[in-house]
Amino acid sequence: MNRHLLSAGDLSRDDALLVLDTAADMDAALAGRSIKKLPTLRGRTVVNLFFEDSTRTRTSFEVAAKRLSADVINFSAKGSSLSKGESLKDTALTLEAMGSDAVVVRHSASGAPHRLATWIRGSVVNAGDGTHEHPTQALLDAYTMRRRTGRLEGLSVAIVGDVLHSRVARSNVLLLSTLGADVTVVAPPTLLPVGVGSWPCHISYDLDAVMPKSDVVMMLRVQHERMQGGFFPTTREYSRRYGLDARRMAALPDDAIVMHPGPMNRGVEIAAEVADSVRSTIVEQVANGVSVRMAVLYLLLGGLMEVDISDAAPVPHERGVA
Amino acid sequence: MTAAHSPDDATFRIGSDAASGSPRPTVGDPSVAHPVLEASDVQRALTRIAHEIVERNHGATDVVILGIPTRGVTLARRIAAKVGEIEGRPAPVGGLDVTMYRDDLRLRGVRPLEPTDIPPAGIDGRTVVLIDDVLFSGRTVRSALDALSDIGRPTAVQLAVLIDRGHRELPIRADYVGKNIPTSLTETVHVLLAEHDGRDGVLLGPADLSREASAAASEEARP
Amino acid sequence: MSVRSVPGSRWVIKGARVLNGDPADLYVDDGVLVDDAPANADVIDADGLIALPGLVDLHTHLREPGREDAETVETGTLAAALGGFTAVHAMANTDPVADVAGVVEQVWRLGQQAGHCDVHPVGAVTVGLAGERLAELGAMADSAARVRVFSDDGKCVHDPLLMRRALEYVKAFDGVVAQHAQDPRLTESAQMNEGEISGVLGLAGWPAVAEEAIIARDCLLAAHVGSRVHFCHVSTAGSVELVRWAKSKGWNVTAEVTPHHLLLTDDLVASYDPVYKVNPPLRTHQDVLALRNALADGTIDAVATDHAPHALEDKETEWAAAAFGMTGLETALSVVATAMVDTGLLDWAGVADRMSIRPADIGRLVRQGQPLIAGAPATFVLIDPAATWTVDASQSASRSRNTPFAGRELSARVISTFLRGAPTVVDGKPT
Numbered sequence: 001m002n003r004h005l006l007s008a009g010d011l012s013r014d015d016a017l018l019v020l021d022t023a024a025d026m027d028a029a030l031a032g033r034s035i036k037k038l039p040t041l042r043g044r045t046v047v048n049l050f051f052e053d054s055t056r057t058r059t060s061f062e063v064a065a066k067r068l069s070a071d072v073i074n075f076s077a078k079g080s081s082l083s084k085g086e087s088l089k090d091t092a093l094t095l096e097a098m099g100s101d102a103v104v105v106r107h108s109a110s111g112a113p114h115r116l117a118t119w120i121r122g123s124v125v126n127a128g129d130g131t132h133e134h135p136t137q138a139l140l141d142a143y144t145m146r147r148r149t150g151r152l153e154g155l156s157v158a159i160v161g162d163v164l165h166s167r168v169a170r171s172n173v174l175l176l177s178t179l180g181a182d183v184t185v186v187a188p189p190t191l192l193p194v195g196v197g198s199w200p201c202h203i204s205y206d207l208d209a210v211m212p213k214s215d216v217v218m219m220l221r222v223q224h225e226r227m228q229g230g231f232f233p234t235t236r237e238y239s240r241r242y243g244l245d246a247r248r249m250a251a252l253p254d255d256a257i258v259m260h261p262g263p264m265n266r267g268v269e270i271a272a273e274v275a276d277s278v279r280s281t282i283v284e285q286v287a288n289g290v291s292v293r294m295a296v297l298y299l300l301l302g303g304l305m306e307v308d309i310s311d312a313a314p315v316p317h318e319r320g321v322a
Numbered sequence: 323m324t325a326a327h328s329p330d331d332a333t334f335r336i337g338s339d340a341a342s343g344s345p346r347p348t349v350g351d352p353s354v355a356h357p358v359l360e361a362s363d364v365q366r367a368l369t370r371i372a373h374e375i376v377e378r379n380h381g382a383t384d385v386v387i388l389g390i391p392t393r394g395v396t397l398a399r400r401i402a403a404k405v406g407e408i409e410g411r412p413a414p415v416g417g418l419d420v421t422m423y424r425d426d427l428r429l430r431g432v433r434p435l436e437p438t439d440i441p442p443a444g445i446d447g448r449t450v451v452l453i454d455d456v457l458f459s460g461r462t463v464r465s466a467l468d469a470l471s472d473i474g475r476p477t478a479v480q481l482a483v484l485i486d487r488g489h490r491e492l493p494i495r496a497d498y499v500g501k502n503i504p505t506s507l508t509e510t511v512h513v514l515l516a517e518h519d520g521r522d523g524v525l526l527g528p529a530d531l532s533r534e535a536s537a538a539a540s541e542e543a544r545p
Numbered sequence: 546m547s548v549r550s551v552p553g554s555r556w557v558i559k560g561a562r563v564l565n566g567d568p569a570d571l572y573v574d575d576g577v578l579v580d581d582a583p584a585n586a587d588v589i590d591a592d593g594l595i596a597l598p599g600l601v602d603l604h605t606h607l608r609e610p611g612r613e614d615a616e617t618v619e620t621g622t623l624a625a626a627l628g629g630f631t632a633v634h635a636m637a638n639t640d641p642v643a644d645v646a647g648v649v650e651q652v653w654r655l656g657q658q659a660g661h662c663d664v665h666p667v668g669a670v671t672v673g674l675a676g677e678r679l680a681e682l683g684a685m686a687d688s689a690a691r692v693r694v695f696s697d698d699g700k701c702v703h704d705p706l707l708m709r710r711a712l713e714y715v716k717a718f719d720g721v722v723a724q725h726a727q728d729p730r731l732t733e734s735a736q737m738n739e740g741e742i743s744g745v746l747g748l749a750g751w752p753a754v755a756e757e758a759i760i761a762r763d764c765l766l767a768a769h770v771g772s773r774v775h776f777c778h779v780s781t782a783g784s785v786e787l788v789r790w791a792k793s794k795g796w797n798v799t800a801e802v803t804p805h806h807l808l809l810t811d812d813l814v815a816s817y818d819p820v821y822k823v824n825p826p827l828r829t830h831q832d833v834l835a836l837r838n839a840l841a842d843g844t845i846d847a848v849a850t851d852h853a854p855h856a857l858e859d860k861e862t863e864w865a866a867a868a869f870g871m872t873g874l875e876t877a878l879s880v881v882a883t884a885m886v887d888t889g890l891l892d893w894a895g896v897a898d899r900m901s902i903r904p905a906d907i908g909r910l911v912r913q914g915q916p917l918i919a920g921a922p923a924t925f926v927l928i929d930p931a932a933t934w935t936v937d938a939s940q941s942a943s944r945s946r947n948t949p950f951a952g953r954e955l956s957a958r959v960i961s962t963f964l965r966g967a968p969t970v971v972d973g974k975p976t
Contacts, residue, residue: 088862088863088866089861089862107863108865109863109864109865109866110736110746110747110748110817110864110865111746111747111748111817111863111864112817112863112864114816114817115817115818115862115863115864129747130747130748130865131747131748131749132746132747132748133747167747170745170747193743193744193750194739194740194741194743194744194750194752195739195740195741195742195743195744195745196744197741198741198744199744199745
């Protein structure tokens with residue numbers, strides 16, 4: 001695992017499993033306790049740098065950082081002059097000067113976290129960049145799947161909807177294939193990227209054909225601007241062909257689960273009775289998001305000083321770690 | 323739990339003794355380490371500690387025995403079993419991971435978490451006996467005390483260790499000690515337990531064993 | 546060597562290999578090449594160096610007027626001379642736009658004052674590059690700048706009727722429309738070549754068809770009205786096929802390719818470093834091979850730099866916010882040597898043809914791109930074909946630093962440049 005978490009594709013299988021296992025340990029460590037706080041990252045500063053509104057992701061990172069006793073600074077840049085491209089670097093240098101140990105960044109431009117990572121010394125965590133990736137969402141999704149179904153290897157996962165513009169889909173395809181799941185993306189052809197044939201997944205235009213063999217169905221949000229963008233004729237037709245309603249859900253295997261990264265368009269990509277059914281993991285995903293983000297922050301920040309120390313003169317009894 | 327340990331990635335180093343399953347390097351090469359306790363000595367020490375716990379606490383009714391992973395948990399189970407034999411009923415036993423409470427993450431890098439396993443009755447109003455294999459700087463015990471205080475409020479906390487090797491950096495002492503072994507800072511204490519190492523014993527060796535071997539071999543490496 | 550020369554100086558260039566032929570001496574007197582060594586001449590030892598006619602760039606952004614922080618005529622033409630160029634065509638997308646005689650004359654005069662190379666302004670096809678009505682093309686042609694190349698470069702002349710009119714109108718003064726082939730609807734908010742990598746990186750794709758559809762249309766239009774048409778920076782294998790097809794019909798179609806499209810591919814975008822952001826975008830390896838072969842067989846007529854300097858703050862941003870463009874004047878010849886000569890696709894005579902003779906002809910420049918024989922202008926470049934060098938952006942004479950070749954090792958190096966008998970560069974340094 002690198003100093004940064006920019007893409008789910010950067011995680012090796014061992015890295016990914018370490019995050020999931022650590023998240024499980026975090027869950028266990030806090031389960032049933034009245035004090036849901038660990039002193040681990042005391043004195044570290046985590047900056048939430050959000051150029052786009054995302055209350056749920058920002059809050060999830062904030063809770064995760066606070067449960068590890070880190071200091072959290074919320075830097076909301078949307079609408080201010082900071083949303084102009086020129087100042088991303090200035091913002092980075094400002095955060096650097098304030099001594100931030102990690103920057104959690106959400107940005108409307110694909111690759112913005114990669115740029116940020118070249119300008120600052122601390123860790124950068126990608127909390128969603130444009131239409132590129134959202135690696136912690138994929139990690140929490142994988143974590144949720146493993147908790148619910150007990151496995152990831154060989155698990156059949158259908159990812160349904162606007163794959164073209166979805167950072168959730170990209171990160172999930174990369175991470176789940178690394179973890180041995182069998183992924184199928186399902187979308188109208190207009191909402192699949194041109195190069196999707198080279199992705200480590202199957203491709204289908206037919207949701208009904210995919211449902212009976214899916215252990216997990218992940219519904220993607222249809223963005224309002226896509227509804228206007230001519231990617232499909234009408235919302236009604238999209239919903240009919242690619243929405244998940246009770247009839248389609250009935251075609252799933254008995255123990256299959258339904259996921260959604262939120263926020264949902266009830267009645268468009270997912271029917272209310274599906275979202276509220278026992279198969280739905282949507283609320284669980286939110287809770288798991290905190291544990292997974294705690295694990296990520298711990299693993300990235302816990303050992304940040306190691307490089308410096310390795311250059312220092314050895315202390316006689318400083319030998320190894322147990 | 324699987325440790326990601328890429329040798330070329332210095333910034334993200336997980337302790338090489340990675341909790342479970344990872345192969346342990348051979349330790350105790352007679353040419354570099356010599357035994358200070360034999361298997362029978364270890365057995366006797368644990369039996370004595372069990373008796374002392376019962377005696378000091380006038381029975382074991384309110385005692386909860388918590389080991390500090392990984393060898394401390396193994397020792398805790400053995401001591402709890404012996405307490406159970408003495409008292410005629412099993413003593414509550416569990417494990418307490420202190421990783422998230424350590425003060426040396428910046429120095430040592432992150433390590434995988436170990437399970438924390440508190441007996442169902444909890445620790446409120448009880449006497450907690452912490453068990454570790456080697457007492458060295460005292461920092462692990464300090465972390466354990468912090469961790470305990472987030473879980474509940476015991477009436478008292480006591481400490482039992484198999485080996486006390488000295489060199490305390492904090493005002494901490496053990497209530498029950500299997501054996502005091504004066505050591506030099508350049509030495510390494512290897513506690514071997516049948517459950518982990520195939521046999522019981524304690525070895526004292528020079529510190530110039532490879533970093534991995536010393537790290538894997540002994541809890542003592544967490545001063 | 547410290548020589549500050551003025552036209553009228555006399556030179557003996559000893560042992561230069563013209564077009565990589567046998568070593569011979571070049572004699573310069575009063576701005577032209579002569580048969581016999583002039584008396585009292587300065588001598589330059591050109592042992593091992595190749596002499597080519599001075600390079601001609603059909604496609605340069607000098608940024609003046611408007612963005613003098615990124616480049617000026619002075620700095621841009623100095624970079625050109627260091628790159629072996631003796632003439633550049635200055636694109637029209639300045640501020641104000643070069644869509645009237647006044648602006649093109651201003652740029653032309655700035656070029657004269659700088660003196661590093663000839664500056665031939667390109668006139669805008671439409672007023673303000675807006676694609677709505679024709680600019681005063683005739684006035685620009687008749688101005689002191691004698692504009693012959695017209696382009697809305699940066700924007701496509703998308704309206705087919707307007708394009709037809711432009712193609713027809715410039716026939717009156719033997720002008721040519723240089724089309725920036727990019728269908729605007731197919732490239733709305735496009736960021737990089739559309740393909741496997743754009744899908745993975747989540748960057749809006751720029752399909753090859755957006756370029757090819759315009760090229761196909763304009764070939765047909767040019768044939769229909771009997772005009773010549775030139776295509777700027779063709780970047781795809783499909784564009785090459787269309788140009789090849791149009792030429793096979795005998796239509797008057799020419800095309801240019803940039804050095805960067807001969808060497809770089811879209812996988813570089815994975816770093817999200819906007820130094821690789823350019824219009825048209827870097828394409829695939831297959832496209833690069835097709836472009837090289839087309840340049841070799843003459844389907845593509847010319848190498849043109851599309852030198853597009855940008856201020857640091859316009860490139861040190863996230864990808865989507867960054868400006869399109871790369872600098873290229875100082876690296877063009879070396880990139881062509883690396884991509885075309887080292888690979889055996891083109892010999893040095895071919896380089897002279899694609900970087901001097903044909904671009905001069907397309908631009909109707911009578912004093913450029915001439916063979917190095919007695920009576921011709923002493924406008925030439927001396928090249929060390931055996932040199933290798935590593936590009937250092939900080940050493941650029943351009944005011945901007947956005948070269949995608951920084952840190953790369955390239956072959957061949959410009960040693961000296963002569964413009965009508967006057968050295969503009971000697972021993973790799975400006976005079």
